Amino acid sequence: MKIHEYQSKRVFAKYGVPIPNGKIAIAPKEAYDIAKDLGGKVIVKSQVLVGGRGKAGGVKLAKTPEEAEELAAKILGMKIKGLTVRKVLIDEASNIKSEIYLGITNDREKRMPVMMVSAEGGVEIEEVARVSPEKILKVHINPLLGLQGYQIRDIAASIELPRKNWKEFGVIAKGLWDAYNGSDATLAEINPLIITEEETMLAVDGKMLIDDSALFRHHDLAEMRDLDTEAESETIAREHDLAYIQLDGEIGCMVNGAGLAMTTMDIVTLFGGTAANFLDIGGGANAKKVGAAFRIILSDSNVKAVLINIFGGITRCDEVAKGILEAIEEVKPKVPMVVRLVGTNAEEGRALLADADMITAETLAEAARKVVAVAKEA
Amino acid sequence: MSILINKDTRLLVQGITGNEGLFHSQQMAAYGTNIVAGVTPGKGGEWVMDGKVPVFDSVKIAAEATGANTSVIFVPARFAADAIFEAADAGIELIVCITEGVPVKDMMRVRAYIDQLDTRLLGPNCPGILTPGVAKVGIIPGDIAIPGNVGAVSRSGTLTYEVLYALKQKGMGASTCVGIGGDPVNGTNFIDVLAMFEDDPATDKIVMLGEIGGTDEEKAAEFIATKMTKPVAAFIAGQTAPPGKRMGHAGAIIQSGSGKASDKIKALEKAGVRVAKHPEELPDLFG
Numbered sequence: 001m002k003i004h005e006y007q008s009k010r011v012f013a014k015y016g017v018p019i020p021n022g023k024i025a026i027a028p029k030e031a032y033d034i035a036k037d038l039g040g041k042v043i044v045k046s047q048v049l050v051g052g053r054g055k056a057g058g059v060k061l062a063k064t065p066e067e068a069e070e071l072a073a074k075i076l077g078m079k080i081k082g083l084t085v086r087k088v089l090i091d092e093a094s095n096i097k098s099e100i101y102l103g104i105t106n107d108r109e110k111r112m113p114v115m116m117v118s119a120e121g122g123v124e125i126e127e128v129a130r131v132s133p134e135k136i137l138k139v140h141i142n143p144l145l146g147l148q149g150y151q152i153r154d155i156a157a158s159i160e161l162p163r164k165n166w167k168e169f170g171v172i173a174k175g176l177w178d179a180y181n182g183s184d185a186t187l188a189e190i191n192p193l194i195i196t197e198e199e200t201m202l203a204v205d206g207k208m209l210i211d212d213s214a215l216f217r218h219h220d221l222a223e224m225r226d227l228d229t230e231a232e233s234e235t236i237a238r239e240h241d242l243a244y245i246q247l248d249g250e251i252g253c254m255v256n257g258a259g260l261a262m263t264t265m266d267i268v269t270l271f272g273g274t275a276a277n278f279l280d281i282g283g284g285a286n287a288k289k290v291g292a293a294f295r296i297i298l299s300d301s302n303v304k305a306v307l308i309n310i311f312g313g314i315t316r317c318d319e320v321a322k323g324i325l326e327a328i329e330e331v332k333p334k335v336p337m338v339v340r341l342v343g344t345n346a347e348e349g350r351a352l353l354a355d356a357d358m359i360t361a362e363t364l365a366e367a368a369r370k371v372v373a374v375a376k377e378a
Numbered sequence: 379m380s381i382l383i384n385k386d387t388r389l390l391v392q393g394i395t396g397n398e399g400l401f402h403s404q405q406m407a408a409y410g411t412n413i414v415a416g417v418t419p420g421k422g423g424e425w426v427m428d429g430k431v432p433v434f435d436s437v438k439i440a441a442e443a444t445g446a447n448t449s450v451i452f453v454p455a456r457f458a459a460d461a462i463f464e465a466a467d468a469g470i471e472l473i474v475c476i477t478e479g480v481p482v483k484d485m486m487r488v489r490a491y492i493d494q495l496d497t498r499l500l501g502p503n504c505p506g507i508l509t510p511g512v513a514k515v516g517i518i519p520g521d522i523a524i525p526g527n528v529g530a531v532s533r534s535g536t537l538t539y540e541v542l543y544a545l546k547q548k549g550m551g552a553s554t555c556v557g558i559g560g561d562p563v564n565g566t567n568f569i570d571v572l573a574m575f576e577d578d579p580a581t582d583k584i585v586m587l588g589e590i591g592g593t594d595e596e597k598a599a600e601f602i603a604t605k606m607t608k609p610v611a612a613f614i615a616g617q618t619a620p621p622g623k624r625m626g627h628a629g630a631i632i633q634s635g636s637g638k639a640s641d642k643i644k645a646l647e648k649a650g651v652r653v654a655k656h657p658e659e660l661p662d663l664f665g
Contacts, residue, residue, distance in 0.1 A: 258626025259534020
């Protein structure tokens with residue numbers, strides 16, 4: 001789960017990382033008041049969960065409160081990569097002398113967090129990683145030990161940080177690690193971490209991703225979820241504990257198990273169709289959950305046919321059939337449906353669906369071929 | 379013969395009194411698996427499954443009393459890391475964690491710790507192990523596979539069932555089927571299982587079911603090319619998955635251009651692995 005810049009920076013600050021004075025505004029007048037309180041010279045920053053806000057004109061410097069109000073009026077409501085700006089962060093402007101990149105993420109291959117540092121901050125780190133990976137220093141963190149003092153000193157020395165900033169940097173690096181570890185983050189990034197003309201350090205921009213699986217122990221972070229970043233159908237799916245991703249094809253897919261759900265999308269494509277979604281109803285889904293899944297698929301107006309592929313294990317095919325029947329009764333779908341039930345209670349499931357107007361299939365390939373054919377006719 | 383589990387498996391079930399734990403314990407016992415104990419903290423002294431299986435308060439007490447050598451975990455995600463640490467510290471040789479949704483931080487800590495011990499962890503977020511006709515540990519339905527000489531290893535649950543079923547339809551059976559799970563950080567990877575199959579006299583050929591995310595399939599390809607003599611056929615799920623989206627499994631995500639199905643297929647084909655276009659093709663690839 002992504003959280004906004006201002007939220008990320010507040011989390012960092014909680015762990016001792018210095019951030020600029022600033023506040024959130026949702027109206028131009030508020031921006032004026034905040035800028036006035038901060039002394040006039042501020043940065044107006046759109047809070048949307050996409051990269052490239054600056055390039056899109058969503059981050060601007062204001063020299064006066066009046067200018068801050070004007071800029072906020074322009075930026076609020078602006079669309080950046082499809083997302084509407086609903087909030088702006090008004091931060092006190094800093095005099096930047098130099099910029100550093102400091103981030104932590106999980107190194108999947110090494111199975112441990114890695115701190116990444118570059119003396120070239122402020123730019124897209126992925127771009128630096130691609131073009132000149134030697135400019136990024138990587139320090140792996142043993143998850144049982146945490147970030148050690150010597151590692152921080154190694155980093156400071158490697159990036160030739162002025163000695164007078166070492167102590168400050170130590171607090172920031174340790175703070176970022178504690179924020180990362182304490183929030184179950186999968187990314188915590190300060191970009192840039194600046195040294196000001198006054199020779200102090202400040203985290204002027206921040207970004208965090210939180211492990212969805214760990215939100216049960218971070219209710220404060222869970223509440224920060226921005227629903228603007230997901231399709232409405234995805235929000236409904238999440239509330240029903242369904243793994244659903246909307247795609248732009250024509251064949252709605254309902255499957256149990258993530259691997260089989262991906263495979264079903266692949267085979268639909270292999271036989272000349274396009275998948276409208278990824279949907280895993282999970283193990284042991286009951287009729288109610290199946291009904292919810294079915295309604296979500298049918299709410300997508302691009303869907304011209306539906307493929308139901310269930311391999312019963314923990315999931316019982318008769319339960320799935322009941323859910324489908326209930327949903328059909330309620331939604332009265334007009335699109336053709338192909339259903340394949342195999343495994344636990346498949347016969348009972350097929351018997352239940354015998355009177356519904358559905359096309360049946362024995363194998364996955366047959367099911368894919370049939371659904372592609374009916375979608376083309378539709 | 380088989381790998382990981384056999385007739386000598388003495389199974390302990392962590393979370394045996396929960397809904398899922400109890401249901402699957404009954405299924406495992408019905409399949410012939412020797413369940414010697416259950417563990418649920420606070421319920422020690424009770425008996426479950428028609429009074430045949432004793433419940434203990436801790437893995438240590440249970441292992442000492444029953445000689446359990448394998449554990450299967452059905453506890454909720456928030457307690458999973460603790461349950462794995464507990465089993466590892468009690469000297470359990472093989473720990474199979476079925477639980478889905480374990481935080482990745484917990485799993486990194488688990489791996490950093492148990493890598494120092496002689497314990498093997500399978501999972502989490504996996505369907506477990508099935509040795510057809512002998513035993514099963516986990517949730518793979520027993521009736522979808524028959525005994526045979528094909529070793530199966532997979533990151534996914536129902537996709538594995540699909541392939542076992544397709545093999546069975548052609549009269550082909552499995553030596554052992556191993557689900558390594560769909561999480562980004564897990565206990566056992568493809569290479570570990572491929573090495574076991576290479577050494578297992580009961581296994582003549584192997585099916586490997588991978589999916590998008592990470593580079594385990596690429597590493598497996600390298601291992602197959604340099605260390606294996608037995609033929610391997612594979613299928614990679616997620617060829618049409620969009621980048622940056624987590625496809626159900628926590629580990630199934632293409633990030634910064636890494637983890638794509640096409641790269642995995644290319645690496646495997648280069649290693650001499652036959653890669654199926656769809657899972658029902660797999661049995662034919664052994665020709």
